[in-house]
Amino acid sequence: MGLPSNPANGGMDSLAAKRERIQRKGRIREVVFGMQDGLITTVGFVAGLHGATADNTLVLLGGFVELLAGAFSMAAGGYLSTKAEREVLEREVLEERRRFQEEPYLAHDDLRKALEEEGLSKERAYRIVKLLQEGEEAFFKTFQEKVLGLGDTEIRQPLIDALVLGLSFAVGAFIPLLPYLLFSEFTSLWVAVVLSGLSLFGVGAAKAYLAEKRFFRSGLEFFAIAMGAAAVGYLFGLLLPGR
Amino acid sequence: MVVLGADAPPFGLSGVHQGQVKEFRLADYRGRWVALFFYPEDFSFICPTEVIGFQKGYQEFQALGCEVLGISSDPLETHRAWVKELGGIDYPLLSDPTKEVCRRYRALDEGTGRAVRATYIIDPEGLVQYGVFSHKNVGRSVEETLRVLKALQTGRQCPEGWRPGGPTVEPG
Known part of the structure; x- marks a missing residue:
């Protein structure tokens, strides 16, 4: 929902838009976590199923069930954990608000x-608080941020977190399944493994780029994890009495 | 160290009084009563009620032959700005940046490095006759300090809850 920047204020976004943009960037954690989990779980699962059955239809069926179950589980986990965190933080803020109303000084x-x-002098800090006292809400929001260290961005939305996590998982999980829709039994597994490895490299690199770390190394790390998961899944599948 | 009934620990500190910086020595108040109160800091939202409270009671303290001295570890410039912020204080606010006087009067919270809420009444001979400490969140009652000062000035035994003009007992 990127609001168009306003040329009248030098192309600066409105405060709300700015805040929303930062909040959205902050969700990268959910996206990376969801996609990486979707990719690794599914590539391992698909390789295992392939090793055991070598049947594209079965792999697809099983893969999509796993995708749905995994996405739902991720969303549910995300919802519950964010809700729990939010409840604890909100309670804390509420308690502070009650204290503030009873003993504002x-x-x-x-x-x-x-x-x-x-770093402000005692006198200046006092004057700023005096000024803030003119608006109870302005004072309390500043108090919440400066004293409790809780900005509104820190208090997360459970439903949005759940949606982002679940969708990211589904997108990640869909990648290893895609080759099974397009190729024969012989090639699909290898395409799936390579595609997942490359996608995970991309996720790892993107995360590192956003966190301003060495993206190639981080990408390789993710790539190796995907390969490992696929290898373990495939070997385990070979051991199962499926064929 | 401060002991009830013994000489009040002597001190000399710079302070702000009526816009001027002066040197204040406890010894200069010999012959007069002194209400000495320590408070944590200037520009606090808790303390001003006390500093203002002593200001409101100041005329009465004066009428009883008692000087009021406030002490915190804030620097003189901060005291001066604080007095201005409060609209003027008629008694001196002394500055104890080394916290030596606070410590000598057992009025220093070593954890925060600030003075605690301690009040002493020193008699005209320079002896400590009363001392009270209060939690940082609880402001002291200036009225109570005045009541104790009046009780001390009767020179007699005053029962619990004694009020000025109430019955007293000849010390045995």
Whole structure:
């Protein structure tokens, strides 16, 4: 939902748009985690099933069931963990708000000290708190960020987290299945393994690029993990009495 | 170290009084009562009620022959800005940046490096006659300090909850 930048303010985004953009970037964690999990689980699963049955239809059927179950499980896990975290944080904020309403001067003093710790003189920090007192909400939001260290971005949305995690898992899981829709038994497994390896390399590299780390090394790391998962899955599948 | 009924630990500190920086020595107050109060810091949202409280009671302290001295570890410039912020304080605010005086009066919280809320009443002979400490979140009652000062000035035994003008007992 990228809002068009406004040329009147030098092309700067509105505050809300800026915040949303940062929040969206912050979801990279869910995307990377979901895709990587979808890729690794499915490539291992598909290789195993292929090793055991060498039957494209069975692999596809099993693969899609695994994709759905995995995506749902990821979404459910994401929803529950984010909700739990959110509840704990919200409770904390609520408790602080109650304290603030009962003894506002203690909260005023806490914020003053927090501002002093950021390098403002005692007198200036006091004046800023005095000014903020003119708007209760403005004061409390600043208190929440400076004293509790909790911005609104930190309090995450469980449903959005669940959706992002589940979808990312599904996208990741679909990649190793794709060759089974297009190729014969003989080639599909190898295409699936190579495609998954390359995709994981991409996920690893993208993550490293965003975190400003060495992307080639991180990509290789992810690639090796995918290969390992596929090899373990395939060998295990060969041992099963399927063929 | 401060001991009840013994000489109050002597000190000389710079302080802000009516916009001027002056040197204040406890010895200069011999012959007068002194209400000495320590407080954690200037520009706090908790302390001003006390500093203002002593300001409101200042006339009465004066009428009883008692000087009021406030002490914290804040520098003189901060004291000066704080007095201005509060709209003027008639008694001196002394600065104890080395915290030596706070320590000598057992009024230093070593953890935070700030003074605790301690109040002493020193008699005209320079002897400590009263001392009280309060948790940092609880402001002291200036009225109570005045009540104790008046009780001490009767020179008699004052029962629990004694009020000025109430019955007293001849010390045995």
